[in-house]
Each structure stands twice: as C-alpha cells, then as structure tokens.
Amino acid sequence: MMQRFLSVSTAFLLAAAPVLAQDGQLVLADNLALKANWAMSGDDAFIGAHAGCYEGLTRVSQDLKVEPALAMEWVLVDPLTWEFKIREGVTFQDGNPLDAKAVSEALNQALKSEVPIRGFSPKQIASVEATGPMTVTIKTIAPLVTLPGSVANPGTAILSPAAYLKDGINPVGTCTGPFEIVEVDPQQYVKVKRFENYWGGKAKLAGGTIRFIPDANTRGTMARSGEAQISRLVPPAAVATLSSGGDLAVLEVNAPRVLELLLNNARAPFDNQKVRQAVRLAIDTAGISNAIFEGKSPPAGDPFRSGQPWEAPNAPVIERDLEKARALLNEAGVDPAALKIEILAYTGKTELRDVAQIIQAMLTEVGFTVNVRVAEYSSIEPDMLSGNYDLALLSRGYMTDVPEPIGYLTADYSCKGSYNISQHCNPEFDTMLAAAASEEDPTSRYRAYGKLAQYVYDNAVTVFLVNETVFDVASSGVTGFTPHPLNYYVFDTDLDAQ
Structure with missing residues (x-):
C-alpha cells in the first residue's frame, strides 16, 4: 500500500x-508576496490586481469571457492591427485623466519590462500607439486573435504616468481600480x-x-x-x-491548472522518448491524487481538464505498468541503475515535497537512483530555465497569460518559448502553434489546441499528474x-x- x-x-x-x-x-x-519592486512581469502585478487597484483594457469574467474594462470596445482592423476605444470619464487615483496617450505610454512601459510579460512582449507586439484622443492601435508581429484576452492580464494594467519611476513602479495612488x-x-x-x-x-x-x-x-x-x-x-x-x-465557507474551484513533472528533453536520458514514456508508466497518478489531494484533484492525461473544449482527443490517464516501463528502458538501451537523477520541487506549494517523495519511491522501483531537492522557487528557477536539471515539479496555470491555452502552449513548448523548461523544440509544433494563433473561428482554434496537447502527450514531453482543484476559505x-x-x-x- x-x-x-x-x-x-x-x-x-x-x-x-x-x-x-x-x-x-x-x-x-x-x-503571493512582493518580489521585484512591482515589476509587471510576475506575481507583483497579480498583487496589484488582487488589491483591486490594477485594471487593464479588458477583464476576464468568471466564465472566462473577455469583457470591456478600460476599453469599451475593440476591433481587428486587419490580421496584424487591433484598435481599442478607451472608456470616457475615467480618472487615475492621482486625478490625471485616462486617455489614449496614457494607455499607450503604460503599454509601452510594459513592453520595456526587463523580464518579458508572457502574452504581451516584443516577441508578439510590434507597436502600441495613440491614434486618436481615445483610440489606441496595437500592431502584432504575427496574427494574434487572442490579443483582447492578453490585455486583461494583470501585467498589462494601465497605471498613471506618475507610476513609472527610474527604479521601478509606484502603484500608490496611480491605479484606476x-x-x-x-x-x-x-x-x-x-x-x-x-x-x-x-x-x-x-x-x-x-x-x-x-x-x-x-x-x-x-x-x-x-x-x-x-x-x-x-x-x-x-x-x-x-x-x-x-x-x-x-x-467558514470552503470555496472549491476547478482551476485551469495542472501539476506537471517536467522532464529535460534536451539532456540524457530524457532526450529519449522511450525513457520519458517509461517514467510516465512508472508513476501512479491515481495514487498521488488520493494520497496528496484527497482525490479532489483528478489524475491527468493531457494538461487540460476533461470536458474543456481544447482537451486532447485521445490522451487517456496512464495506468501504472512497471513491467512495460522496464521494457521501454531496455529498448532505449538505458540502464537506470547506472544513473543518478534529481527531482526539483519548491517550497511555495506545500504538497510538492510529498509528491516528490512519492515519485522518488516509484522511480526507484524501476531501477533509478533518485535524489529530491526542495528549495525556494526563486533559487531553482534559473537552473530550470537554463536546462540544468533532470526532473522538476511545477504547478502550472495554462490560462494565466490569456484565457485560452495558446499562451501556455507557446511559452512552455515552442522553440523560443519564454518558459520552455522542458527544453522542447520542434519546428513542426511551432508551425501548428502559429496556425492556431491566427485562427479566427473559435471552434477551429480550440480543435487546434487539442491537437497540440495530443502531440505533447504522444511524445511524452511532460508527465501530467493531476488537474488541480484549489480551495479558498472565507468567513x-x-x-x-x-x-x-x-x-x-x-x-x-x-x-x-x-
């Protein structure tokens, strides 16, 4: 047991x-906690949003629909050009009026962020310009039909010109919320x-x-x-x-979030697909769900929760099969007993230490020698991003950058992805991504996301453990x-x- x-x-x-x-x-x-002097590219921006201070051009509703906020409406003028009409009668908390000039200055400041804002960075955005007193025009590098959702991200919040200082951002009295x-x-x-x-x-x-x-x-x-x-x-x-x-009321949310075991696809032995498949077969995701998450976070097949319009068409939850895992390792010519591998986990999510220990025990059963290293996320992220690791646990939101998974798929799995910890690169995958990003029909776009998720599953790029359910408590x-x-x-x- x-x-x-x-x-x-x-x-x-x-x-x-x-x-x-x-x-x-x-x-x-x-x-969350302040980490980077209110930099817009990370958790600090989410604190501003949690505080009811930060607002963007749009906002995302409880049912993940993009709604007007500081922009009343928007239109796709051509495949690379969006126009946003700015809401009349809004003032910043310091008394300055909201207009197109203030919006364009704020978004251009975001584009200058030392760490790129996922979903709204110079890789996606060609220019932001005030083209009228209350009109802002955003040009993209490639077609980006999900841009209205991107500008709901807290990292694209519109602050008063007074907020932007030489040494950081000052949100005190400079928001619109x-x-x-x-x-x-x-x-x-x-x-x-x-x-x-x-x-x-x-x-x-x-x-x-x-x-x-x-x-x-x-x-x-x-x-x-x-x-x-x-x-x-x-x-x-x-x-x-x-x-x-x-x-107390415990509030349950089927979050668009998955707990992943990331494998370094660029480093032996995990550059071999059969080895990655063997690792997946060695892990009992149902057991992890029951032991750590009280069965409330279901075992995952692909990254997306069952029933979502972009789930992979054929990505069943893997049942543990140690015999088959050992056979795959043998086919790959890999002797796990000759290897010492390390699993990284971080302290910010309490249960990751226990998940790492369970996976350590499971991989030992197929012959691996496994070490677990648990540390603050900030201390292990550089190794993860640079590919200096073997395996790593990550709780990952797949609609954090935009309320569709295109941001996640691009950042995490494209050749130049800003969060490509897996070190995965396939030009054919990137071509599929570009086609999805330019598809205006939502049904066709969602189907394209499903094909991308199927690719990640078929190639065992990542081992998906559970689709997370999260809990908040209110008095x-x-x-x-x-x-x-x-x-x-x-x-x-x-x-x-x-």
Missing part, C-alpha cells in the same frame, strides 16, 4: 473560532482603501489588508483563527477540518467573494465583510 504523506499543521485543531472583519476592513491571507493602495510593507503586507471616485461605482468594502503568507498551512490556520477573513489556496488535506465548523461574514478561475481579482466592488 502506498504510504500516505500528510503535512497539515495540527494548529487547525487548536485554533479559535473566526472573528469578523472590523469597521468594513477585511484581511486577505494571500499566497475600485481600491487604492495606501501603504506597502514589501515583506509583510499591502493596505488598501476604497477609491471614492471609481468609474464603475463605489465599492461596498471600506478597505483592507493583503498579508503575504507563503505557507499554505499558515493561511489555513489564519482562516480558522479569524486572523484572515479570506485565505487563498489552503492545502487540500485541510479542507475537511476547515469545513467542520459553521463559521461567514464575507459576501460578494467568488474565487476567480485565473486568480485575477479579489478586492472588487461587490466584496463586503461584517
């Missing part, structure tokens, strides 16, 4: 009952207050604090004790305990909070607490 790995703190059992928010203020225990950032402690928190002149109507909540809590167990404990009225991404194994009382006094499937918004006009 598989050993059951659990790492949930017993503090849940000892914590006091929740207390409600005071004076219209709410505390959010967030999994329903809440204004008023205090920042980069190590601990961001405080916000309601922006009284918000173009979309006054928010119900007076304000609040986002606390940076990287440990998932601690976030769950804060929900239980009442230190936080909303705690994001609590451990799956804590759900039963948190649900046991009547003062009973919180209203108007629905976890966003892309993790874009928290402090919004409807959010309130008593």
